[in-house]
Structure formats: structure tokens, C-alpha cells
Amino acid sequence: MSLFARLALTLAGAMVAVLLLGAALxxxxxxxxxxxxxxxARGVAxxxxxxxxxxxxxxxxxxxxxxxxxxxxxxxxxxxxxxxDAFGQVRAQSALAEPDRSVPGFFVALLSPAQxxxxxxxxxxxxxxxxxxxxxxxxxxxxxxxxxxxxxLALLLVFAVLTxxxxxxxxxxxxxxxxxxxxxxxxxxxxxxxxxxAVEGPPEVARLARGVNAMAERLDGLARDRQRLAEQLSRLAxxxxxxxxxxxxxxxxxxxxxxxxxAASIRRLAEAGADPSEIVDRTEAIRQAAGHxxxxxxxILGQLRPGILPGLGLVETLEHLVDAARARHPAIAFxxxxxxxxxxxxxxxxxxxxxxxxxxxxxxxxxxxxxxIRVADGGDAISFRVSDDGxxxxxxxxxxxxxxxxxxxxxxxxxxxxxxxxxxxxxAGVSIFGEVPxxxxxxxxxxxx
Numbered sequence: 001m002s003l004f005a006r007l008a009l010t011l012a013g014a015m016v017a018v019l020l021l022g023a024a025l026x027x028x029x030x031x032x033x034x035x036x037x038x039x040x041a042r043g044v045a046x047x048x049x050x051x052x053x054x055x056x057x058x059x060x061x062x063x064x065x066x067x068x069x070x071x072x073x074x075x076x077x078x079x080x081x082x083x084x085d086a087f088g089q090v091r092a093q094s095a096l097a098e099p100d101r102s103v104p105g106f107f108v109a110l111l112s113p114a115q116x117x118x119x120x121x122x123x124x125x126x127x128x129x130x131x132x133x134x135x136x137x138x139x140x141x142x143x144x145x146x147x148x149x150x151x152x153l154a155l156l157l158v159f160a161v162l163t164x165x166x167x168x169x170x171x172x173x174x175x176x177x178x179x180x181x182x183x184x185x186x187x188x189x190x191x192x193x194x195x196x197x198a199v200e201g202p203p204e205v206a207r208l209a210r211g212v213n214a215m216a217e218r219l220d221g222l223a224r225d226r227q228r229l230a231e232q233l234s235r236l237a238x239x240x241x242x243x244x245x246x247x248x249x250x251x252x253x254x255x256x257x258x259x260x261x262x263a264a265s266i267r268r269l270a271e272a273g274a275d276p277s278e279i280v281d282r283t284e285a286i287r288q289a290a291g292h293x294x295x296x297x298x299x300i301l302g303q304l305r306p307g308i309l310p311g312l313g314l315v316e317t318l319e320h321l322v323d324a325a326r327a328r329h330p331a332i333a334f335x336x337x338x339x340x341x342x343x344x345x346x347x348x349x350x351x352x353x354x355x356x357x358x359x360x361x362x363x364x365x366x367x368x369x370x371x372x373i374r375v376a377d378g379g380d381a382i383s384f385r386v387s388d389d390g391x392x393x394x395x396x397x398x399x400x401x402x403x404x405x406x407x408x409x410x411x412x413x414x415x416x417x418x419x420x421x422x423x424x425x426x427x428a429g430v431s432i433f434g435e436v437p438x439x440x441x442x443x444x445x446x447x448x449x
Contacts, residue, residue: 015161045073050120056125057125062126066129227415230410235346252293318352321355344438353408362386371386384434418433418435
């Protein structure tokens, strides 16, 4: 649930609580008012009847006095007067005023006290009437309370609704920048460090926006530095490999030449029937030269990483790579699809290394019958994909992707690209995908220079 929804529910709950509290207080107060008003009305009626009873012995016309008293209470809001004869028959009664508004039954039941009836015995002068009944009726008082309470609750409800609406408008306006903050954090988490927020809203939110902008700017700078460093490392690695290749030529080449010379000498000596000891000496020289060459090869072999072959472009180099793979694995079908492009030396070297490692990975860890290689030029980026049907990953998930895959990922992401390794279902195999933005790679190359 969103923060705004929670605040809205909290505010609505508070308003409902206020309304319920107001209704409860109104109920308590109304009950007290009803009881007090009815008790006062009963007292007035009882006093009137008592005075009549006291005056009857001296009255010249008791029947007229009784009728006058009863008519006095016609239209009374709270009390009815009933005159009862010796047989329980009502000889005269006053008419109660009708309530001026309808009242819900539940409200009448809540506020109406137990009906109060007071019986006062009459004198012999009132015959045939023997008793007067004073009956207190709460209907009119409850209706009056209902009118006032309904108005109060309506005003309170209007006030609560207006307060809630204004409060929610203020909260929505205050929380509006939080949506931008949330979106900014999400985009930064996805790698978009170029986003900047408008510094607006309450002071607390404005400080957050400035902090997010500072963080994004710093992350953007760190990303540029990391990419620039990766480009520099890639260039240094290429230079180091070139130097190692020269060392291989200079250090191993002479020993191979010596082996060739000594082998030719052995042939001439054998044809000439020379002393066998001379042939043995030449053989020993060959063995020593081969040993030295082997030591030099072991020393520098692990440091070499092949890139673009001298004098060849990306297409020719990949064709050479696939031809070599076909020669070593004639039972496997290799397909190559390369769009002719010139992405630059750094990207070309990266693509060749990645494709070579992906092919070797498929041959080393799977049993494919088909390996497909595709390199596409997207205009602003170059992508490659190597797919095989070798059965997928043979190792547990935590052990997949040795240093070769890790190195590929680091190189591609080091130039600002994307890299993924996925397991395919039909046919079962592995698909390795990479994409390198050309503009970003060129910009980093120029910055490094």
C-alpha cells in the first residue's frame, strides 16, 4: 500500500473516530436532557393535579374544574392527563402534541427512558372520577433532541470531510516529489546515473532531491572512471601481448632455427658416412635447443591472448577461427554469420576474444553437434551471440562460468556493454550474448589517449 493511501486511511479513521466520539458525547448529553425535561414536565403536571384536588372541596362546579384542568394540558409536548372512574374507564384525557418531525426508531429506543405514570387519588367531590393519571411521554422531547443532534452531526461531518479533503490535498502535494525520488532511485539501480531531479517541494524533500542528484553525479563520475580505466587496461593488455609475441619470436625463434640447422647437418653427416660421434653431438645440440625452446614457450604461453590477427579484419579473423575449429572437430557443424563493419581495434579484439572463449567453452564443457556464431552491427552497438546444442550446463549453478566467462563479462561491461549467459531448452544448450556500444567505446578510447 502506498504512503498516500496509508495517510488517507489514517486520516479517514481519525475522522470516523471523531464522529463516533461526537455521537457518543451527544448521546450522553441528550439522555440527560431528556430525563431532566421529562421529570420537570411530570412535576408540573403533578402539582397542577394536586392543586385541583385541594380546590375541589370548595368548588361550586367540580366537573367543570376537572374538564378545565384536562383541557389545559391539551397540546402539551410531554404529559397526558387521564381521569379514571371506579371501573377503570377513562372519563376525560388530554391530547398530546404530535412530534414535528419523524425520528428513527433506534434513536427513540436509545433515548426514551422507562415510561413514567403517576396516579393521584381524587376526592369524593370529583365523583364519578376516582383518580387522575399523569403519563409522561418522551416522543416530542426525543424528536427535538434528534433535530439538534442531527444538525450538530451534519455540521461535524461537513467539517470532517472538508478537513480530510484539504489535508489529503496538502499531503498529496507534499508527497508528489517522492514519486520522482522513487523513480530516480529505481533508474539509478538499473544503471542510469545521468538522471537529475528538480529541487522542489518542502525543505526536507528538496534536501533529498539534492542528495540524490549528488549521489547520481558521483556514481556517474565513478562509472566513467571505471570505464576509462577498463579501456586503459585493455590497451595495456594488448600492448603487453604484442610485446610477449615479440619475445616469443625473438627467444624461441633462434632455438628453432638452430634445431633446423643441426637436423640438416645430421643428414649431411649421415650421407657422407661421418664419425657417429659427430652425429651424436649434433643430436645433443638439437635436444638442448628443444629444451630451451620448451622452457621459453612455457614461460610466455600463458600470457598470450589472441586478438585480431595481423593484417586481417574482424570478418577474416572470425572465419579463420571457425576454419580452425572445423579442422579440429570435423563432426561438429559450425555456422558463422558476420556483418561487415569497422567497430575499431579495441571492440574488434574484444569480440574475437569473446567468440573464441565462447566456442572453446562449448567444446570443452558440452557435446554439441552444432555451434552457431552471429555478429551483428546495430549501428550504435555491435553484438555477438554464440549458441550450441551441447546439453546445457553440466555443473551446478554455483560452479558455472569459470574464469573465461568471468573475463568475458568484465571486458564487455568494462566497455559499457551488456553480457549474459543463458541456458536454452530446445535444443538443450547454452547461449552467450554480448553487446558493446561503439560510441561509448570510442569516447573512452579518446579519453584514454
